[in-house]
Amino acid sequence: MDARTGFPVVGMVGGGQLARMTHQAAVALGQSLHVLAVSADEPAPLVSPNVSLGHHTDLDALRKFAADCDVLTFDHEHVPTEHLRALLAEGVEVRPGPDALVHAQDKLVMRRKLAELGLPIPDFAEVTSVADLHEFGQWPCVLKAARGGYDGRGVWILDSPEDAVIVDELLAAGTPLLVEQKVPLRRELAALVARSPFGQGACWPLVETVQVDGICVEVLAPAPEVSAELAEQAQDLALRVASELGVVGVLAVELFQTDDGIVVNELAMRPHNSGHWTIEGARTSQFEQHLRAVLDYPLGATDALAPAVVMANVLGAPEAPAMGADERLHHLFARYRDAHVHYYGKQERPGRKIGHVTLLGDDMTDVRTRAKLAAHWLSHGEWLDGYEIH
Amino acid sequence: MDARTGFPVVGMVGGGQLARMTHQAAVALGQSLHVLAVSADEPAPLVSPNVSLGHHTDLDALRKFAADCDVLTFDHEHVPTEHLRALLAEGVEVRPGPDALVHAQDKLVMRRKLAELGLPIPDFAEVTSVADLHEFGQWPCVLKAARGGYDGRGVWILDSPEDAVIVDELLAAGTPLLVEQKVPLRRELAALVARSPFGQGACWPLVETVQVDGICVEVLAPAPEVSAELAEQAQDLALRVASELGVVGVLAVELFQTDDGIVVNELAMRPHNSGHWTIEGARTSQFEQHLRAVLDYPLGATDALAPAVVMANVLGAPEAPAMGADERLHHLFARYRDAHVHYYGKQERPGRKIGHVTLLGDDMTDVRTRAKLAAHWLSHGEWLDGYEIH
Numbered sequence: 051m052d053a054r055t056g057f058p059v060v061g062m063v064g065g066g067q068l069a070r071m072t073h074q075a076a077v078a079l080g081q082s083l084h085v086l087a088v089s090a091d092e093p094a095p096l097v098s099p100n101v102s103l104g105h106h107t108d109l110d111a112l113r114k115f116a117a118d119c120d121v122l123t124f125d126h127e128h129v130p131t132e133h134l135r136a137l138l139a140e141g142v143e144v145r146p147g148p149d150a151l152v153h154a155q156d157k158l159v160m161r162r163k164l165a166e167l168g169l170p171i172p173d174f175a176e177v178t179s180v181a182d183l184h185e186f187g188q189w190p191c192v193l194k195a196a197r198g199g200y201d202g203r204g205v206w207i208l209d210s211p212e213d214a215v216i217v218d219e220l221l222a223a224g225t226p227l228l229v230e231q232k233v234p235l236r237r238e239l240a241a242l243v244a245r246s247p248f249g250q251g252a253c254w255p256l257v258e259t260v261q262v263d264g265i266c267v268e269v270l271a272p273a274p275e276v277s278a279e280l281a282e283q284a285q286d287l288a289l290r291v292a293s294e295l296g297v298v299g300v301l302a303v304e305l306f307q308t309d310d311g312i313v314v315n316e317l318a319m320r321p322h323n324s325g326h327w328t329i330e331g332a333r334t335s336q337f338e339q340h341l342r343a344v345l346d347y348p349l350g351a352t353d354a355l356a357p358a359v360v361m362a363n364v365l366g367a368p369e370a371p372a373m374g375a376d377e378r379l380h381h382l383f384a385r386y387r388d389a390h391v392h393y394y395g396k397q398e399r400p401g402r403k404i405g406h407v408t409l410l411g412d413d414m415t416d417v418r419t420r421a422k423l424a425a426h427w428l429s430h431g432e433w434l435d436g437y438e439i440h
Numbered sequence: 441m442d443a444r445t446g447f448p449v450v451g452m453v454g455g456g457q458l459a460r461m462t463h464q465a466a467v468a469l470g471q472s473l474h475v476l477a478v479s480a481d482e483p484a485p486l487v488s489p490n491v492s493l494g495h496h497t498d499l500d501a502l503r504k505f506a507a508d509c510d511v512l513t514f515d516h517e518h519v520p521t522e523h524l525r526a527l528l529a530e531g532v533e534v535r536p537g538p539d540a541l542v543h544a545q546d547k548l549v550m551r552r553k554l555a556e557l558g559l560p561i562p563d564f565a566e567v568t569s570v571a572d573l574h575e576f577g578q579w580p581c582v583l584k585a586a587r588g589g590y591d592g593r594g595v596w597i598l599d600s601p602e603d604a605v606i607v608d609e610l611l612a613a614g615t616p617l618l619v620e621q622k623v624p625l626r627r628e629l630a631a632l633v634a635r636s637p638f639g640q641g642a643c644w645p646l647v648e649t650v651q652v653d654g655i656c657v658e659v660l661a662p663a664p665e666v667s668a669e670l671a672e673q674a675q676d677l678a679l680r681v682a683s684e685l686g687v688v689g690v691l692a693v694e695l696f697q698t699d700d701g702i703v704v705n706e707l708a709m710r711p712h713n714s715g716h717w718t719i720e721g722a723r724t725s726q727f728e729q730h731l732r733a734v735l736d737y738p739l740g741a742t743d744a745l746a747p748a749v750v751m752a753n754v755l756g757a758p759e760a761p762a763m764g765a766d767e768r769l770h771h772l773f774a775r776y777r778d779a780h781v782h783y784y785g786k787q788e789r790p791g792r793k794i795g796h797v798t799l800l801g802d803d804m805t806d807v808r809t810r811a812k813l814a815a816h817w818l819s820h821g822e823w824l825d826g827y828e829i830h
Binding site: 073078099101345379383395405 | 446472735738
């Protein structure tokens with residue numbers, strides 16, 4: 051408890067852009083986010099004064115950090131589950147708790163749980179040998195590391211039985227594996243919800259996430275051309291997952307849309323890239339909502355504030371632009387006076403998420419075009435010409 | 441220049457809530473606001489890691505602070521003008537510069553300049569003796585300290601010639617004085633604009649500021665029952681002041697509305713209480729806009745995002761509420777799921793501005809009622825009953 055203000059202290063493990071933007075939201079609530087970061091030049095330590103340096107796999111560092119906080123939450127899924135159980139046993143408030151978070155840490159645990167709940171998921175099987183892959187018998191199929199992957203890492207598409215040899219190498223390296231059906235997806239959607247310890251749930255409009263090479267490049271809110279039934283089904287599914295798994299905080303349910311409906315791809319239990327649009331595009335942002343949930347405050351309204359909202363990630367360009375970041379931002383604002391820019395304080399590197407830009411409007415195609423042009427300009431320093439949405 | 445990100449570094453002198461909220465806006469622009477604060481427990485140092493402790497009247501402290509920044513701006517008007525001139529002479533970028541800022545620091549300089557520009561102002565005169573007051577000859581009249589007053593401090597209403605004796609005492613204490621006509625005001629308005637070094641101007645909708653005992657308690661955006669002509673006149677006036685005085689950053693022009701039109705009350709050259717509603721109520725907030733101006737970025741769109749926006753200040757209650765701040769916030773969110781709360785990290789003291797709450801909607805009376813109930817609840821821990829707008 052902060053004795054000066056009477057507010058509880060929230061600590062976030064991980065110092066990336068999610069913690070950075072959570073700090074911005076925390077400031078409004080009379081808070082100052084405490085951050086456990088590996089390095090002082092990560093996005094969040096650059097903007098919060100309450101930083102502990104230490105590794106999220108170091109139980110002593112976690113324990114010491116937790117001692118200054120009333121409640122612990124997360125910028126990522128990489129804290130070992132056993133450490134969280136140890137902290138919980140020592141009386142630390144951990145939100146989401148390890149029994150929930152493990153479903154976002156371990157894809158095999160998640161698949162088994164969702165199967166048990168009868169929720170729509172791809173066919174899957176644990177892989178402990180090449181033989182398991184052959185037994186699964188679907189080609190092409192998707193081989194995944196059960197733990198540790200993100201942004202397309204830890205995922206391998208195997209086209210035919212000959213590709214199965216990769217399994218030996220991965221198992222030898224200690225990577226726990228599962229195989230999944232390669233879903234014939236039309237596109238990807240995400241259902242973003244929040245749940246408080248009290249059990250209150252709230253959901254934002256269903257969005258489409260546009261991926262390139264396994265990395266999210268755009269989020270369209272609301273997802274275009276979705277029936278009210280499908281949107282409700284996706285939201286109900288996400289709220290049910292949050293409730294059944296005992297999630298506290300924001301839960302992002304990444305979905306594949308197929309010709310037959312939706313199946314769950316991944317879960318994330320923290321603010322998520324698919325929810326960055328909520329900062330300006332919804333009454334309550336995912337960052338404030340995550341804090342409200344973690345603090346067990348009633349959740350905020352989730353209405354969208356425009357008919358069409360598009361968030362486009364600014365990814366580091368393959369080659370450093372001739373024009374500096376500051377000058378690019380200058381020109382962006384000259385062209386789009388209503389663009390909302392978020393930079394994460396990161397150095398530019400090819401493919402790295404260094405920021406995002408959000409635009410709002412009445413027409414999705416128009417808003418999407420502007421958002422894509424804006425994000426491409428910020429990363430590449432060039433305006434796409436004769437651009438068409440693909 | 442921040443070598444990592446390529447963005448210039450902005451330093452703000454003063455660590456109050458304006459710096460705190462400017463830091464929030466800075467984070468999105470890839471910045472981390474550098475703050476010169478008197479004490480580490482002021483609102484901004486609590487949330488920014490880049491804090492220098494030092495007094496804003498200490499030229500060496502200012503000089504040392506400026507050495508780490510590419511541009512200097514202000515949370516308040518209390519830096520001595522001669523210090524700013526010294527910094528400027530040493531090559532420091534000061535925005536707004538001393539020649540502009542002096543008009544927000546010295547009411548006599550401001551009155552003379554606005555008179556010279558032919559802008560609507562109350563009758564006024566410098567006061568260096570009781571005789572000056574008698575020569576001014578208007579009763580009642582308003583005696584003001586030319587420098588150093590705020591939130592109703594440094595202002596005395598003199599009803600009759602007998603009250604003039606206060607002048608001797610104030611002059612003996614070294615307070616520079618002026619006297620002004622007591623304007624028969626119907627209400628107070630504020631025109632908020634921004635100006636970049638390049639000379640671009642932008643203005644938000646004209647607002648009404650509701651004052652109690654010289655302290656702003658509510659801001660209604662847009663000001664109700666204002667003709668388009670009056671709104672345009674006020675906005676043109678504010679843009680002209682910004683241009684004529686060479687303001688860089690946000691300029692708030694506080695106005696009195698009389699039966700005959702408007703007259704200028706005060707100027708502030710920084711984000712201002714009358715603009716807090718822009719955080720959620722306008723496309724670009726005054727805090728981001730101030731940074732954009734200071735960085736010489738093109739200014740952002742200033743459209744209002746709802747037909748009615750009300751910001752109500754949360755002022756410390758006369759007696760500490762039985763219920764703690766955290767519990768009050770909990771109940772507020774339970775009642776108003778769309779309330780936007782901003783706490784400044786200050787300890788509660790009677791009459792102190794400890795935060796504000798903003799609500800948006802379609803009907804001004806409804807929004808105002810909710811904002812007043814919300815702010816009163818947060819400060820007093822009691823829901824007003826049978827409440828009516830007065």
